[in-house]
Amino acid sequence: MKSQDFGERNLTMLVDFYEITMANGYLEQGVGDRIAVFDMFFRKIPDGAGFALLAGLEQLIDYLNNLKFTAEDIEYLRGRGIFCEEFLRYLEDFHFECDVWSIPEGTPIFPNEPVVIVRGPIIQAQLIETMTLLTINHQSLIATKANRIVRAAQGRGISEFGSRRAQSFDAAILGARASYIGGCTGTACVISDRLFGVPAVGTMAHSWVQMFDTEYEAFKKYAEIYPDNCVVLVDTYNVLKSGVPNAIKMFDEVLTPKGFRPKGIRIDSGDIAYLSKKARIMLDEAGYPDVTICASNSLDEYIIRDLLLQGAKVDSFGVGENLITSKSDPVFGGVYKLVAIQDKDGGYIPKIKVSESIEKITNPDFKTLYRFYNKANGQAIADCVALYDEEIDENEPYTIFDPVATWKKKTLKNYTVRKLMVPIFTKGKLVYQCPPLQEVRDYCEKQVDLLWDEVKRFEYPHRYYVDLSDKLWKIKNEMLSQYNFE
Amino acid sequence: MKSQDFGERNLTMLVDFYEITMANGYLEQGVGDRIAVFDMFFRKIPDGAGFALLAGLEQLIDYLNNLKFTAEDIEYLRGRGIFCEEFLRYLEDFHFECDVWSIPEGTPIFPNEPVVIVRGPIIQAQLIETMTLLTINHQSLIATKANRIVRAAQGRGISEFGSRRAQSFDAAILGARASYIGGCTGTACVISDRLFGVPAVGTMAHSWVQMFDTEYEAFKKYAEIYPDNCVVLVDTYNVLKSGVPNAIKMFDEVLTPKGFRPKGIRIDSGDIAYLSKKARIMLDEAGYPDVTICASNSLDEYIIRDLLLQGAKVDSFGVGENLITSKSDPVFGGVYKLVAIQDKDGGYIPKIKVSESIEKITNPDFKTLYRFYNKANGQAIADCVALYDEEIDENEPYTIFDPVATWKKKTLKNYTVRKLMVPIFTKGKLVYQCPPLQEVRDYCEKQVDLLWDEVKRFEYPHRYYVDLSDKLWKIKNEMLSQYNFE
DSSP states (O other): OOGGGGGGSOOTTOSBHHHHHHHHHHHHTTOTTSEEEEEEEOSOOGGGOSOEEOOOHHHHHHHHHTOOOOHHHHHHHHHTSOSOHHHHHHHHTOOOOOEEEEOOTTOEEOTTSOSEEEEEEHHHHHHTHHHHHHHHHHHHHHHHHHHHHHHHTTTSEEEEOOGGGSSSHHHHHHHHHHHHHTTOOEESBHHHHHHHOOOBOOOOOHHHHHHSSSHHHHHHHHHHHOGGGOEEEOOSSOIIIIIHHHHHHHIIIIIGGGTOOOOEEEEOSSOHHHHHHHHHHHHHHTTOTTOEEEEOSSOOHHHHHHHHHTTOOOSEEEEOHHHHTTTTSOOOOOEEEEEEEEOTTSOEEEOOOOOSSGGGOOOOSSEEEEEEEETTTOOEEEEEEEETTOOOOTTSOEEEEOSSSTTOEEEEOSEEEEEOOEEEEETTEEOOOOOOHHHHHHHHHHHHHTSOHHHHOSSSOOOOEEEEOHHHHHHHHHHHHTSOOO | OOGGGGGGSOOTTOSBHHHHHHHHHHHHTTOTTSEEEEEEEOSOOGGGOSOEEOOOHHHHHHHHHTOOOOHHHHHHHHHHSOSOHHHHHHHHTOOOOOEEEEOOTTOEEOTTSOSEEEEEEHHHHHHTHHHHHHHHHHHHHHHHHHHHHHHHTTTSEEEEOOGGGSSSHHHHHHHHHHHHHTTOOEESBHHHHHHHOOOBOOOOOHHHHHHSSSHHHHHHHHHHHOSTTOEEEOOSSOIIIIIHHHHHHHIIIIIGGGTOOOOEEEEOSSOHHHHHHHHHHHHHHTTOTTOEEEEOSSOOHHHHHHHHHTTOOOSEEEEOHHHHTTTTSOOOOOEEEEEEEEOTTSOEEEOOOOOSSGGGOOOOSSEEEEEEEETTTOOEEEEEEEETTOOOOTTSOEEEEOSSSTTOEEEEOSEEEEEOOEEEEETTEEOOOOOOHHHHHHHHHHHHHTSOHHHHOSSSOOOOEEEEOHHHHHHHHHHHHTSOOO
């Protein structure tokens, strides 16, 4: 099985029913082939964080590449009794024709900017709403959370251990993938290694220790089989009175005589700060200062930060449910909104969703996204959402302003600017090659490095600037002025 | 595609790496075929609730029935360089040989009682840990949450609308299934209807309204196509000033003249209590007292309860992210623990996992589970965890006691008792037929009805009694007394 096989599952019918009623409706009303533009964007970063990470694009591509309604799908839809035959024939012969742009995986992203843009016949662009959101929402959520946890560990490795608590199969498999993009060093989930090359790691559970008559025997038996990479779980009975002494005895009596160097111990319960410090002393005094301590017990970025503040002697962490579900904030709220319709001359009629809540008003029109960097040190300064055909000349000063508090202005000089949106599909044809996962992970690390520390803070981070271009801001304000908000 | 096809995806490699290192280790140490017993149980009910619901058994069965390592899986494992050839051959010829018992789907379950029991060669019983937990944890979580939301709505229908915010594909597909078990009336997720018969529903998004020049035109166009089941979304611009008046105008001008009765309106933003009451009056005054109001905007059991307390005139609710991720508590913490090893005479050596936290100490030994009901009214009184071969005679009084506060006793008379565990696999052969999903849903509703209202309360519910049999309690206490807890 290649990694691609994962994508070959036909998920075409993973749509909300209303997408199908609308698609059929557009066709019946003769507007199905009108070209529409939809933006995927989000309004709020989970955990009140300063930035999120985009992930899931590879799976979105797999899905779009495999869009196909089977005979049984058509039969099911016909059985609903509300769709016209012309529509069912259309689905039978479905060929994806949309243009898709996206921000590459591993890129920091911010609220209210487009992260995926879809342009195409509305009958099609509407149908892919659910899966576009689902795919990007899930992996972006987990990559973002993983990156927080990784940063809390200050260079110590984080392994993703959460499969058993994942919200079903793909959540485990793709959650491990997203965690790796976010900076984890590996996963416990074997299939994610097999499919995506996320390094799978793991040694023993408490059941191994319980299977043998004594803890020492369990460690000895394990070391006989895996002398090269020997990590033992020391908390089945009592970490300091039994687990660590038995581990040291096994190191002395089994590994050392055979010329093997032990690798580590793992602590999975109890007070990690206290136990790891005591265990560290015991290991050092026994001549094993290089033997590492791994901790894993309902950890997250806050607990890891606190443990390290208290001087916990932990070299790596295994993180389970709090990572794989992003437990403290388990929803990435991406939305998919109509922003423009093409007119007969090929121009665009901007569309807006107004709302009584200001933050729910959408940015209209067919757009693109720029990121400004400080030319001197490469740091990201601000993003600018612009009309799709606006160009920014790096040699000219550029004034950005807050789209709500418009008097807040800043003129940029000595900057470089990068178009963040890359073409993924052109008229339904895939034109993008996903980089290897390892490259995505490296790219992500570098991009996060370019953000200000103030934006990376866990609590009350500085809000990164996301500006609208002057032209776009005028179009939006013009449209809003036509609505009656009483 | 039949519903079964969903299960034919090979998820054998969705295991934690340590399950494979241990399995290989058991084989190399010559203990792979020792018969072990594992319990799946959980310690805490999400949201501090009084009961949970078991779900996911059908998918666990699919997985166990399809366990198979492909040539590529074996190649991957060989490439890791730490597994012996005998083990790889064993996996190549893998035949599932375990016995599995489970509580049926839709049954209320409680902390610290076994919900799934696996008995078999430890090399196999260990390998299925991750998927057993993952499958049952996820769907039990969602079914439990769905049931809370359904109960909050006091008879009004709840539709599951959360696919786009689900934690990946299966979370959407199987989340809709679990929601249906928990009492939802339907889902937006088409594939869940197609695969599992969860009724899929949906009409239009804001984009439909935005696609046409006016809101009225959008409603009219929709009604022309779907006159029979016409529900329109009224909050794209302004619910009371535009949406509801346009809906009524369309009812009057398009549906009524053709002899169709409109079905409903949907409100997806704003203050649902206020808007629904005003909209109700407008609809009633226009002669549409039978037209329903559906609300959908970040709802959960607490908000629905509050809306109804405030007299919101809502007939049905669509619930998205808060249901599909169980947002307020997104982890169902089932664990899988070794509880016994068979000795040479066919008896069982009980195993226990001790811990400094009392609530983390496991119940040892090969067990079964009884539920007592009041003979007069059928209400569930208590559960009793007993040794696997203990029988309870309904004609004799039975004294239950709190396993921690042992002085709390209660003698039951006039009860009926039911063995909750049913055989699923016997020596690897499937011996259980999953009931149709609709039956599971009906069964679930009836079982929840048998619980005391005090157990069903949202906040600080009464703790349902889960007792240990006298014999089991003695075995456990005996074992604990041998450990040094200093």
